[in-house]
Amino acid sequence: xxxxxxxxxxxxxxxxxxxxxxxxxxxxxxxxxxxxxxxxxxxxxxxxxxxxxxxxxxxxxxxxxxxxxxxxxxxxxxxxxxxxxxxxxxxxxxxxxxxxxxxxxxxxxxxxxxxxxxxxxxxxxxxxxxxxxxxxxxxxxxxxxxxxxxxxxxxxxxxxxxxxxxxxxxxxxxxxxxxxxxxxxxxxxxxxxxxxxxxxxxxxxxxxxxxxxxxxxxxxxxxxxxxxxxxxxxxxxxxxxxxxxxxxxxxxxxxxxxxxxxxxxxxxxxx
Amino acid sequence: xxxxxxxxxxxxxxxxxxxxxxxxxxxxxxxxxxxxxxxxxxxxxxxxxxxxxxxxxxxxxxxxxxxxxxxxxxxxxxxxxxxxxxxxxxxxxxxxxxxxxxxxxxxxxxxxxxxxxxxxxxxxxxxxxxxxxxxxxxxxxxxxxxxxxxxxxxxxxxxxxxxxxxxxxxxxxxxxxxxxxxxxxxxxxxxxxxxxxxxxxxxxxxxxxxxxxxxxxxxxxxxxxxxxxxxxxxxxxxxxxxxxxxxxxxxxxxxxxxxxxxxxxxxxxxxxxxxxxxxxxxxxxxxxxxxxxxxxxxxxxxxxxxxxxxxxxxxxxxxxxxxxxxxxx
Numbered sequence: 156x157x158x159x160x161x162x163x164x165x166x167x168x169x170x171x172x173x174x175x176x177x178x179x180x181x182x183x184x185x186x187x188x189x190x191x192x193x194x195x196x197x198x199x200x201x202x203x204x205x206x207x208x209x210x211x212x213x214x215x216x217x218x219x220x221x222x223x224x225x226x227x228x229x230x231x232x233x234x235x236x237x238x239x240x241x242x243x244x245x246x247x248x249x250x251x252x253x254x255x256x257x258x259x260x261x262x263x264x265x266x267x268x269x270x271x272x273x274x275x276x277x278x279x280x281x282x283x284x285x286x287x288x289x290x291x292x293x294x295x296x297x298x299x300x301x302x303x304x305x306x307x308x309x310x311x312x313x314x315x316x317x318x319x320x321x322x323x324x325x326x327x328x329x330x331x332x333x334x335x336x337x338x339x340x341x342x343x344x345x346x347x348x349x350x351x352x353x354x355x356x357x358x359x360x361x362x363x364x365x366x367x368x369x370x371x372x373x374x375x376x377x378x379x380x381x382x383x384x385x386x387x388x389x390x391x392x393x394x395x396x397x398x399x400x401x402x403x404x405x406x407x408x409x410x411x412x413x414x415x416x417x418x419x420x421x422x423x424x425x426x
Numbered sequence: 427x428x429x430x431x432x433x434x435x436x437x438x439x440x441x442x443x444x445x446x447x448x449x450x451x452x453x454x455x456x457x458x459x460x461x462x463x464x465x466x467x468x469x470x471x472x473x474x475x476x477x478x479x480x481x482x483x484x485x486x487x488x489x490x491x492x493x494x495x496x497x498x499x500x501x502x503x504x505x506x507x508x509x510x511x512x513x514x515x516x517x518x519x520x521x522x523x524x525x526x527x528x529x530x531x532x533x534x535x536x537x538x539x540x541x542x543x544x545x546x547x548x549x550x551x552x553x554x555x556x557x558x559x560x561x562x563x564x565x566x567x568x569x570x571x572x573x574x575x576x577x578x579x580x581x582x583x584x585x586x587x588x589x590x591x592x593x594x595x596x597x598x599x600x601x602x603x604x605x606x607x608x609x610x611x612x613x614x615x616x617x618x619x620x621x622x623x624x625x626x627x628x629x630x631x632x633x634x635x636x637x638x639x640x641x642x643x644x645x646x647x648x649x650x651x652x653x654x655x656x657x658x659x660x661x662x663x664x665x666x667x668x669x670x671x672x673x674x675x676x677x678x679x680x681x682x683x684x685x686x687x688x689x690x691x692x693x694x695x696x697x698x699x700x701x702x703x704x705x706x707x708x709x710x711x712x713x714x715x716x717x718x719x720x721x722x723x724x725x726x727x728x729x730x731x732x733x734x735x736x737x738x739x740x741x742x743x744x745x746x747x748x749x750x751x752x753x754x755x
Contacts, residue, residue, distance in 0.1 A: 323479055324512035326499040328526035328577065338525070342516040 183401070190394035198390065209391040219396060222379035229291070229375060230359035233298035237355045238348060240299070241306025246340075249314035250322070263307055266300040274300055275368030282369070289371030297369035298362055302355035309351035313344045350414045353407035361404050376400060428491030430455045430581055430613040431476055436485030438471050445471040447637035448485070453581075453615060453630075455490075458607050460624035461617045463634030464660065469617045472634070473583050476615065477506050490580055505574035506583040509590070511566045513558035519545070519569050520554030526577040544572035547606070564595045571603075575610070584616035588623060600627050621661045625649060633657050651749055658683035658751065663723070665689075671720050672750070681751045686712065686725040688747040691733065695740035701733045715741065 190209060192202035213219055248260050266274055278297050287293060325335040363377045374382065376396065383393045433451035446468045453459045461469035474480040475487060478499035487494040489504060513522050523541040545551055548568035558566055567587065574582055588596045604627050607614045618624050624631045625645040632642045641648060641657045652658035655666045664683040672682040675697055699715035699722065711732050715722045726732060733739050
């Protein structure tokens with residue numbers, strides 16, 4: 156039910172809302188603007204001139220490519236790990252009853268609720284204790300902790316909506332466990348997994364805190380940007396990379412939103 | 427020929443709960459068999475034991491002479507119509523019906539032909555292209571039936587198949603199910619809590635209570651000659667008479683059952699009682715009589731004179747209507 160009174164928003168509230176949104180999103184625009192500036196030492200406003208040369212410079216910087224490749228590899232593998240573990244875990248929690256089920260459900264979600272710095276420090280000391288050298292795989296492991304949660308949350312929501320008798324119906328009609336997974340479970344949770352996977356990829360791609368604790372000498376793209384900001388030369392290169400990061404993380408989240416907006420909430424967007 | 431389904435001392439316990447407790451059961455091939463009981467009586471667990479979704483804690487199950495325990499659902503020649511129909515929401519009606527055939531590796535054209543034939547059998551020809559979400563409850567039920575029958579099961583299990591349908595549709599489906607079963611000759615085992623449904627459709631009925639079978643028999647036997655107080659009360663809400671009351675009404679000092687519709691009010695009746703309540707049911711009127719602190723319910727056919735509450739009336743019944751159940755029924 157909607158009354159006229161509710162539709163009439165006071166002017167003050169409209170302005171406040173607009174100001175809030177502007178405060179959140181104008182800095183993003185500023186990043187884009189500085190990618191085109193002709194001045195490369197300090198961020199001077201307004202830019203003295205506009206140029207596209209930083210795109211060429213960025214393209215020819217091997218360190219950018221290294222960082223980008225590493226980030227894509229880490230995000231891809233973390234996502235695959237998260238898809239497998241998150242789906243299995245969601246299936247176990249939603250389809251069966253066993254002792255400690257609630258506790259496990261909580262423990263799985265915990266990494267996303269914990270501050271990244273705690274996850275990072277604890278993983279680092281664990282790696283030290285176990286004498287595991289920092290490598291590509293320690294970064295993947297760190298990222299997988301929170302990527303699993305995202306996939307799990309999406310999958311578990313879908314599993315709950317799925318009638319339990321669907322699986323029994325499939326078995327009843329002659330399908331074994333694998334056939335049931337392929338023909339009934341996967342088609343029903345597919346979009347949730349896709350959405351969860353895309354979110355996991357985006358989360359991993361721009362992760363800084365856990366990465367600083369679990370990476371050795373390697374720099375993922377966000378870490379590289381952090382280091383780059385300190386350098387006084389060729390600063391707009393960072394802005395060009397930032398634009399790429401925004402696009403690479405924003406598009407999957409948008410896609411995930413459209414894939415699951417019919418009913419499912421996307422969990423873990425906030426991290 | 428072996429029995430379609432045999433249970434020998436089958437129990438299924440969930441922790442301390444004895445969902446099914448030492449049940450013996452024999453279902454003949456081609457029989458329309460009903461498992462009747464209140465919720466939690468173990469009837470659905472028995473159905474799931476036949477389907478293979480549950481394994482017995484102890485006891486032995488045979489389906490057409492083959493040992494069933496340890497055999498997973500997908501290797502049993504048994505199909506189920508689920509209470510919530512469990513149609514696959516991502517598949518259209520034709521693919522739902524053809525699912526079992528697809529799993530068996532039947533070719534696409536053959537599958538489509540058999541699915542359409544099955545849909546025709548349940549009076550839904552041409553519905554193959556629709557999604558389950560676009561169908562009404564009654565149509566979904568027919569699709570679920572077609573999806574099970576297309577596999578030509580040896581036993582068809584139906585779990586409260588008509589529970590979600592409205593009265594009119596339910597009566598229509600009862601007749602269709604009965605006709606279908608007769609035409610196909612497949613053993614049907616169906617679970618229901620509705621005694622009317624069980625009595626009108628089944629060849630034989632097993633009445634369940636607290637994990638045990640109280641009585642098995644034809645609808646007529648179950649209705650006319652209940653062996654226990656529970657059966658007498660659950661099937662048709664018979665008057666269960668205590669040994670004292672039975673004796674006072676001229677019978678032996680034992681538990682007995684007397685159907686409300688068998689009691690007549692007439693002036694030359696041998697017994698007297700006081701009317702304490704009357705309620706109009708449409709096709710009949712139910713009145714409650716008090717006899718020395720115990721109550722009897724009487725169904726009067728519509729059109730007969732209904733006494734006022736407080737009135738003293740005389741009543742009688744034909745010899746043989748009073749069914750004596752024994753000392754410890």
